[in-house]
Amino acid sequence: MPALKVAVVDGQGGGIGRLIVEKLRQELGxxxxxxxxxxxxxxxxxxxxxxxxxxxxxxxxxxxxASKVDxxxxxxxxxxxxxxxxxxxxxMAEAIASSPAVKVLLPINRYGIEIAGALDxxxxxxxxxxxxxxxxxxDNFGRV
Numbered sequence: 001m002p003a004l005k006v007a008v009v010d011g012q013g014g015g016i017g018r019l020i021v022e023k024l025r026q027e028l029g030x031x032x033x034x035x036x037x038x039x040x041x042x043x044x045x046x047x048x049x050x051x052x053x054x055x056x057x058x059x060x061x062x063x064x065x066a067s068k069v070d071x072x073x074x075x076x077x078x079x080x081x082x083x084x085x086x087x088x089x090x091x092m093a094e095a096i097a098s099s100p101a102v103k104v105l106l107p108i109n110r111y112g113i114e115i116a117g118a119l120d121x122x123x124x125x126x127x128x129x130x131x132x133x134x135x136x137x138x139d140n141f142g143r144v
Contacts, residue, residue, distance in 0.1 A: 003031065003033045004028075004031070004032045004033070004070050004071065004137065004141045005032070005035065005068070005070045006032050006033070006034050006035070006069060006070065006071045006072075006134060007034075007037050007065055007066065007069040007072045007073070007101070008020045008034060008035070008036055008037065008047055008052065008073050008074060009062060009078045009092075009096065010036075010037075010038060010039070010046075010047065010074055010075075010078075011038065011039030011040060011043050011083075011085075011087040011088055012039075012040070012042075012043060012084050012085065012087065013042060013043065013046065014036075014044070014046030014047055015046070016074065016106065016123070016127075017036060017038070017046065017047045017074065018046045018047060018049075018050040019127045020073050020127055020130060021034055021047050021050040023127050023128065024051075024073075024131055024134065025050070025051040027131050028131075028134075028135065028138060032134075034051065034054075035052060035053065035054045035065060036052035036055035037055070037056060037057075037061055037065055038056075038057045039058070039062070039084055039092070040057055040058075040087060041057045044056060044057040059089050059091055059092055062092040062095060063091050063092060063095040066095040066098075066101065067095070067101070069099075069101050070101055070102065070137070070141065071101055071104060071137055072096055072099060072101045072102070072103050072104070073103075073104045073105070073130060073134065074105060074106070075106045075108040076105045076107055076108060076113050077110065077113070078092070078093070079093050079097045079103070079105070081093040081094075102137050104130050104137075105130075106123075106127065106130055107126070108126070
C-alpha cells in the first residue's frame with residue numbers, strides 16, 4: 001500500500017507545524033510521508049527538523065502541492081487569505097480549500113475566526129485530536 005501523504009502547512013515561526021509533525025511521526029512513524037510546507041523558510045526548516053520527510057517554502061509550493069497530497073493539516077488560518085500576518089496569500093488559501101485532500105484543521109482563534117462547537121483546549125490537546133483524526137484517515141486509506 002502506498003504511504004499516506006500529509007502536507008503540514010504553517011507560517012511565521014513554524015511552532016504549530018512542528019508540533020503536528022512531531023505528533024504525527026510519534027503516532028504513525030514512517031507509515032506516512034510528511035511534507036512540511038511553509039509560508040517562509042523558517043517555518044519549513046522547523047518542520048524538517050521535527051521529522052518531515054520533505055519541505056519547501058513559498059506560494060507556488062503550497063499551490064502545487066495542495067492537490068498532490070491525501071491530507072492537509074494546520075490551523076484553520078491556512079484557508080484564510082492573508083493570515084499569518086499576510087504570509088498566507090489568497091492563492092495559497094484557495095489552493096488548500098479547493099484541494100481534494102482531507103483537511104484536518106486546528107480551530108485556533110487567532111485570526112478572527114470563531115468556530116462554533118469547537119472546544120477551547122490547550123494546543124497540545126488540539127494537536128492530539130488532529131493526529132487521531134489523521135490516524136482514522138490512514139486506517140481507511142486505500143480501501144475502496
